[in-house]
Amino acid sequence: MLEETTTKSACLVCEEEKPSGILILGCFICDDCEKKIIETRVHEKEYCGHLHKLKKIWEFVLTY
Numbered sequence: 001m002l003e004e005t006t007t008k009s010a011c012l013v014c015e016e017e018k019p020s021g022i023l024i025l026g027c028f029i030c031d032d033c034e035k036k037i038i039e040t041r042v043h044e045k046e047y048c049g050h051l052h053k054l055k056k057i058w059e060f061v062l063t064y
C-alpha cells in the first residue's frame, strides 16, 4: 500500500512539488510532510488541529 516514488508530484499536505515522497492510497506526500505526520502521530493534540485535512489518510495510516 505504501509505495516509494521518484515522480515529481504536488504534495497533498504542503501543496508543493517535491522530488521524493510516498504515495498513500494514490495520494502523494513529500518526505518532509511524512516526517511531520510521523511526529504528529505521537502528539495527537496537534493532529486534531492542523492535520484535519489529512483525516482520511490518517485513518488509513493508523489502521495500517
Ligand SMILES: [Zn+2]
Pocket (backbone or CB within 6 Å): 011, 012, 013, 014, 015, 016, 018, 029, 030, 031, 032, 033, 034
Ligand atoms: Zn509536503
